[in-house]
Every structure is written in structure tokens, then in C-alpha cells.
Amino acid sequence: MSTTVGNSPYAESSGSFTRRGPRFTDRIVASPSSEQEWQAEPGRYRLVASLACPWAHRSVIVRRLMGLEDAISLAIVDPLQDDRSWRFSLDEDGRDPVLGYRYLSEAYLARDPENGTENGVSVPAIVEESTGRLVTNDYPQITVDLGIEWAKYQRPGAPMLYPEELREEIDAVNEGVFHDVNNGVYKAGFATKQARYEEAYTALFARLDELDERLADRRYLVGDHITEADIRLFTTLVRFDAVYHGHFKCNRQKLAEFGNLWPYARDLYQTPGFGDTVDFDHVKRHYHQVHTSINPTQIVPLGPEPSVWLEPHRREGLGGTPFGPDGTPPEPLDAPLRPLPPLEG
CATH class of the missing domain: 1.20.1050.10 (Glutathione S-transferase Yfyf (Class Pi); Chain A, domain 2)
Structure with missing residues (x-):
């Protein structure tokens, strides 16, 4: 989630660290009923995550547990940031191959050209592929919705991560x-x-x-x-x-x-x-x-x-089983999500 380069921007005069909440809290749901709800549709959205960030890592785990790899594409940002925050510099020519962006901030500004980045640029973020607009950076809700609202597109044997009872x-x-x-x-x-x-x-x-x-x-x-x-x-x-x-x-x-x-x-x-x-x-x-x-x-x-x-x-x-009495594990990954080159110097 962090947008920090150098010193934390969230340290108050009291000496405390205060985390800013997500600014864009729209949801992607099975049956939208308001302007703040988007339709869950395979092939429409791209999850942007950092493998370094614990808040983004949650969404990568849930996407995999639910078997949503074919429904929601995944972009992995560079763990190193510059003054424009998260960047796609691990991809060829430094651009995300789907969105065409060099920086995640471009999706934030596509959503709100004037104030899109005023509360920082955080991951995880879900972006609409066709428009390049940020949909949500609401990291606690993203994982809940991936587990519930995308049920129609989940793999057989996917676990129930947030059972009502x-x-x-x-x-x-x-x-x-x-x-x-x-x-x-x-x-x-x-x-x-x-x-x-x-x-x-x-x-x-x-x-x-x-x-x-x-x-x-x-x-x-x-x-x-x-x-x-x-x-x-x-x-x-x-x-x-x-x-x-x-x-x-x-x-x-x-x-x-x-x-x-x-x-x-x-x-x-x-x-x-x-x-x-x-x-x-x-x-x-x-x-x-x-x-x-x-x-x-x-x-x-x-x-x-x-x-x-x-x-x-x-x-x-x-006792207990990882995926529940009727659940099964996801298929093995073919390769690491995004390896890095060796350290220099």
C-alpha cells in the first residue's frame, strides 16, 4: 500500500504514524445497484499489485485461491519507486502491456484528473482495462469481494474465505x-x-x-x-x-x-x-x-x-483442512510471478 519514498509522509507532529484510508471505495459486485458499484465481468479488470506490499499481497493470494487468474489479469509493479510512486519498469519499455502506462498514478488521474493522486498512489488497485480508469483501491474490501462477488467465475473447489456464520x-x-x-x-x-x-x-x-x-x-x-x-x-x-x-x-x-x-x-x-x-x-x-x-x-x-x-x-x-471439507487446492504455478534481476554494486 505504501507510497513512501524516503521519509514516511504519514508521520504526525506527535511522532505517530497514521495510515490514510483508501480514497476510491467503489466495489465490483455480482449485481450492481448504485453508481459506486461495477459489474463483475471476466476480462474487464486488471489487478495492479506489488509483491513487496503486504496489503497488495492479500489480493494476489485471494485471486489465486479463488482461481480467478483467467477472469482478472495481474500487473506486478517494480518494488522500487521514484517520486511518482509505483511504476511498471519491470515490463518491456517500462510500460504495462495492457494499460500502456508507465506509472500507476496514470490510472488514478484517469479516474480523477484534478485530485486523483492527492491521497497518494497505493496498491492494490483495480483498473478497468478498456478505459484505464482506476476502479478501487479499497484494499480491505477488494479481497472480500473477490471471495464473494466473483463466485460465478471461481474455480471448482474454491474455499469460503468469509462465511456468513x-x-x-x-x-x-x-x-x-x-x-x-x-x-x-x-x-x-x-x-x-x-x-x-x-x-x-x-x-x-x-x-x-x-x-x-x-x-x-x-x-x-x-x-x-x-x-x-x-x-x-x-x-x-x-x-x-x-x-x-x-x-x-x-x-x-x-x-x-x-x-x-x-x-x-x-x-x-x-x-x-x-x-x-x-x-x-x-x-x-x-x-x-x-x-x-x-x-x-x-x-x-x-x-x-x-x-x-x-x-x-x-x-x-x-484438525481442520485448508480449503474446507469440499475444497481443493489451486493448480500449481508454472513460474514465479515476477522475478527480479540480480542486485548491482
């Missing part, structure tokens, strides 16, 4: 995870006063301790299979030791030192749709080379060793 519990878990974990690492990392950093740090680890205890006797956060709650937590956990522990000073302990969160995270990583959408190279380059106020040398650390994510997790004995 569990929504109240999922929402409650997500609320705490968002404030203290997903956003909490940013509040710690971008704090500009010691007291604000310590507040975020304390809340983060209190919530992680609570989640670690919750996962002692259950395989997933809510219910017996993967839900929205697991996806939202996973994208922060998978980045924790690689960037948040050191880069954002969230260093009471590593994820690998939690008794339940660590095997839980490995369980998800080894589930099709999760680990095969993770790119630690994108992740580390973005955080360590874009946040120059935190890492002015832009040196990218070599570790941790990714192979530890493939160690046995032994959580099958807790």
Missing part, C-alpha cells in the same frame, strides 16, 4: 490484527518519537502473544479452514523476520521464536496460494532501498534463509 468473529480478529500487527509494525517503524514507538512496539507484541496463545489448540484463526483472518495476518508474518524485526525495530523476538505463530505461518506458507505468491527479493528490496530515512545506505540484507519456511510444521494434528 463466522463473519462476526473474523471481523473481531481482523480489527485487532489490523491496528496492532498489520499497521502496528508501521507505527513502530515510522514513529518519530520514542514514546510513540514504544506504544506501538508494546501493542504489537501483546497482540502477537495473544495470537500465539489462540493458535495453541486450533490450526487456523477462525473456524476449521483458511479465512480472511489468516490471509490478513499471514502477509505481515511472512515479512516479519525479513524486514520488520530489524528494519522497523520490532525486535523483542523473531517470528521464528514463537511457539505457535511460527509453525502456523509455515503451515500457511506451504499451502498453495500462499508461499508461491511470496517473493522475499521484492520484499527486502522495497523496504531497505525505498525507506532511505531508515536505511540510508540502501544495503539489502541477504538473510534470513528462505528454506526454513519449508521445514515441517506438524499442525495437521490440530
Whole structure:
């Protein structure tokens, strides 16, 4: 989601980091009933995501779990940004082959020529292919709608990620995870006063301790299979030791030192749709080379060793199945989503 180049633009005078919410909150639904709702149609939309960004990573996971690859095309932006934010410089001639844009900001300005970028340029973003206009950057709603509103185009065996009978519990878990974990690492990392950093740090680890205890006797956060709650937590956990522990000073302990969160995270990583959408190279380059106020040398650390994510997790004995009683895994990916060239220098 971040649009940051160098210093965070969201640090208040109090020293706190405050995340801006999505500005464009239209929805893509099965049966539109207002001007803010768009028709779900295969071949009409392009999902623009960064493999570095945890907020965008959610949508990549859900698109894959639901088997929507043929219905919604995917564009992967460069993990490095310049002063115009997310760019398509990994593509031939530096242009997205479908939209023809060099920068995602062009889709924002196609939607609102005067004020389209005033609240930043964030991912994930869904763009209408025929017009090049941004439809939505509402990252919490995008994944929910991909799981529900696109049911007609989902693969057989796709999981129910937001079942009605569990929504109240999922929402409650997500609320705490968002404030203290997903956003909490940013509040710690971008704090500009010691007291604000310590507040975020304390809340983060209190919530992680609570989640670690919750996962002692259950395989997933809510219910017996993967839900929205697991996806939202996973994208922060998978980045924790690689960037948040050191880069954002969230260093009471590593994820690998939690008794339940660590095997839980490995369980998800080894589930099709999760680990095969993770790119630690994108992740580390973005955080360590874009946040120059935190890492002015832009040196990218070599570790941790990714192979530890493939160690046995032994959580099958807790019961439950990843995709539900009638669900099946998505087909294997043919190739990585978007590899990067070797580091220079």
C-alpha cells in the first residue's frame, strides 16, 4: 500500500504514524445497484499489485485461491519507486502491456484528473482495462469481494474465505490484527518519537502473544479452514523476520521464536496460494532501498534463509483442512510471478 519514498509522509507532529484510508471505495459486485458499484465481468479488470506490499499481497493470494487468474489479469509493479510512486519498469519499455502506462498514478488521474493522486498512489488497485480508469483501491474490501462477488467465475473447489456464520468473529480478529500487527509494525517503524514507538512496539507484541496463545489448540484463526483472518495476518508474518524485526525495530523476538505463530505461518506458507505468491527479493528490496530515512545506505540484507519456511510444521494434528471439507487446492504455478534481476554494486 505504501507510497513512501524516503521519509514516511504519514508521520504526525506527535511522532505517530497514521495510515490514510483508501480514497476510491467503489466495489465490483455480482449485481450492481448504485453508481459506486461495477459489474463483475471476466476480462474487464486488471489487478495492479506489488509483491513487496503486504496489503497488495492479500489480493494476489485471494485471486489465486479463488482461481480467478483467467477472469482478472495481474500487473506486478517494480518494488522500487521514484517520486511518482509505483511504476511498471519491470515490463518491456517500462510500460504495462495492457494499460500502456508507465506509472500507476496514470490510472488514478484517469479516474480523477484534478485530485486523483492527492491521497497518494497505493496498491492494490483495480483498473478497468478498456478505459484505464482506476476502479478501487479499497484494499480491505477488494479481497472480500473477490471471495464473494466473483463466485460465478471461481474455480471448482474454491474455499469460503468469509462465511456468513463466522463473519462476526473474523471481523473481531481482523480489527485487532489490523491496528496492532498489520499497521502496528508501521507505527513502530515510522514513529518519530520514542514514546510513540514504544506504544506501538508494546501493542504489537501483546497482540502477537495473544495470537500465539489462540493458535495453541486450533490450526487456523477462525473456524476449521483458511479465512480472511489468516490471509490478513499471514502477509505481515511472512515479512516479519525479513524486514520488520530489524528494519522497523520490532525486535523483542523473531517470528521464528514463537511457539505457535511460527509453525502456523509455515503451515500457511506451504499451502498453495500462499508461499508461491511470496517473493522475499521484492520484499527486502522495497523496504531497505525505498525507506532511505531508515536505511540510508540502501544495503539489502541477504538473510534470513528462505528454506526454513519449508521445514515441517506438524499442525495437521490440530484438525481442520485448508480449503474446507469440499475444497481443493489451486493448480500449481508454472513460474514465479515476477522475478527480479540480480542486485548491482
